[in-house]
Amino acid sequence: MxxxxxxxxxxxxxxxxxxxxxxxxxxxxxxxxxxxxxxxxxxxxxxxxxxxxxxxxxxxxxxxxxxxxxxxxxxxxxxxxxxxxxxxxxxxxxxxxxxxxxxxxxxxxxxxxxxxxxxxxxxxxxxxxxxxxxxxxxxxxxxxxxxxxxxxxxxxxxxxxxxxxxxxxxxxxxxxxxxxxxxxxxxxxxxxxKIQDLQEPTAKMSKSAASPNGLINLLDDPKKNTKKFKSAVTDSGSEITYDFENKPGVSNLLSILSAISGTPVPQLVEEFDGKLYGHLKVAVAEAVADEVSPIRARALELLDDxxxxxxxxxxxxxxxxxxxxxxxxxxxxxxxxxx
Missing domain, CATH: 3.40.50.620 (HUPs)
Structure with a gap:
């Protein structure tokens, strides 16, 4: 062969x-x-x-x-x-x-x-x-x-x-x-x-999203993406747990943070014990911005040249x-x- x-x-x-x-x-x-x-x-x-x-x-x-x-x-x-x-x-x-x-x-x-x-x-x-x-x-x-x-x-x-x-x-x-x-x-x-839509967490993140607010684009301004994370759909209650069936919004944010940081989801759940959804949203937004901003900068540099x-x-x-x-x-x- x-x-x-x-x-x-x-x-x-x-x-x-x-x-x-x-x-x-x-x-x-x-x-x-x-x-x-x-x-x-x-x-x-x-x-x-x-x-x-x-x-x-x-x-x-x-x-x-x-x-x-x-x-x-x-x-x-x-x-x-x-x-x-x-x-x-x-x-x-x-x-x-x-x-x-x-x-x-x-x-x-x-x-x-x-x-x-x-x-x-x-x-x-x-x-x-x-x-x-x-x-x-x-x-x-x-x-x-x-x-x-x-x-x-x-x-x-x-x-x-x-x-x-x-x-x-x-x-x-x-x-x-x-x-x-x-x-x-x-x-x-x-x-x-699962990396799901921020506005419709039961649907996969996709370019064909019903709302652009559910999609995190690599070339978008980090401030724009941070705003999207802060307005991400969450769930009833206030406890941060991983349960895609009953808490798809929070579970999606945990999945994204775990994928970016390499920290297992159970450990993240422990770290956010007693904290509010807002704390999780900010943490995810900051982690994504830190990861994606250099990619965006290099891509835009190439597109300018x-x-x-x-x-x-x-x-x-x-x-x-x-x-x-x-x-x-x-x-x-x-x-x-x-x-």
Whole structure:
């Protein structure tokens, strides 16, 4: 079986972030970005901005362009070092879509139709507004992974089915044409607990939140985020306990503080014994501000110096394309395509 790490002592990992909002939020950071930073020590890491995927949501050209740069700036601002990792924008590597077509021709219609996210999103959109890009999204995701011969892919539960499709396609190609692709495994990210909406703590923190006051954006002014924490929905009573069923608001604040500080929730409950909800809100707001402010500052610095940001991304694209082209050429040679 091919091994991506033949030229390096480290296995290779890959993950992409979609630029679907003007700013990434606290859930994105705790659930993925912060953990990517630690992966740089263990892996030869490729981290990208999946702007081809986000086009499925039909953003305006201006939105797509600005959000792509903002997402890249936040990835670097969070601690992904372009000198240690390959940081790139997906659309700058045309081999992604070249490999996608090859894989699409090997994917059964029934298998693609069974993808849970496609079924859920197409049911919400309706037949008239469901595009083919949404249907082939998992195949492009498979190409994103296989083109870099990734050994490990950080995934959440909502992406496990897509990774299984990726593994199936790699094994199918290898069986037909000989060992070509590394068959990737999931890299399980550490659980940070539930990061819920501040105004609707029974719902996951999301860019599609009903109210912007429930969302903590990495690029927002710290004072604005502090205000959101102070107005966060809590629960009846006054005791600070962890009980998501009966006290989702307080439990959410405890989860966030635990994820930021590394202090176990039971210990936090002890520390806040006898204190009021207001004390907890202030503590969470301060901890988040201390963690996020340097990320925001670095990201805004890069966004103010577009030439430097684009230089870093161009350099990353050059490195990424070297690997992507080698994989695509190997695939084309085996299937009889000219390149």
């Amino acid at each position: 091919p091994n991506s790490s033949t030229a390096t002592a480290k296995p290779r990992a890959l993950s992409l972030a979609q630029p679907t909002a003007d700013s990434m939020h606290l859930g994105n950071y705790l659930g993925a970005l912060r953990q990517w930073v630690g992966m740089q020590d263990e892996f030869e890491a490729f981290f990208g901005v999946a702007n081809l995927h986000s086009y499925n949501e039909w953003p305006s050209p201006e939105e797509l362009h600005e959000r792509t740069l903002a997402t890249a700036a936040q990835i670097i601002g969070a601690g992904i070092d372009p000198d240690r990792s390959v940081v790139f924008v997906q659309s700058q590597i045309p081999e992604h879509t070249q490999l996608m077509w090859t894989l699409a021709c090997m994917t059964g219609f029934g298998q693609a139709s069974r993808m849970t996210q496609f079924k859920d999103k197409s049911a919400k959109r309706g037949v008239d507004t469901t595009n083919v890009g949404l249907f082939t999204y998992p195949i492009l995701m498979a190409a994103d992974i296989l083109i870099y011969q990734a050994d490990k892919v950080p995934v959440g539960e909502d992406q496990r089915q897509h990774l299984e499709l990726t593994r199936d396609l790699a094994e199918r190609f290898n069986a037909r044409y000989g060992d070509t692709f590394v068959v990737p495994d999931a890299h399980i990210l550490a659980s940070v607990g 577009r030439a430097e940001l684009e230089r870093l991304l161009d350099r990353g694209a050059e490195k990424a394309r070297t690997v992507a082209y080698a994989t695509t050429k190997a695939v084309y040679d085996k299937i009889g395509m000219l390149i």
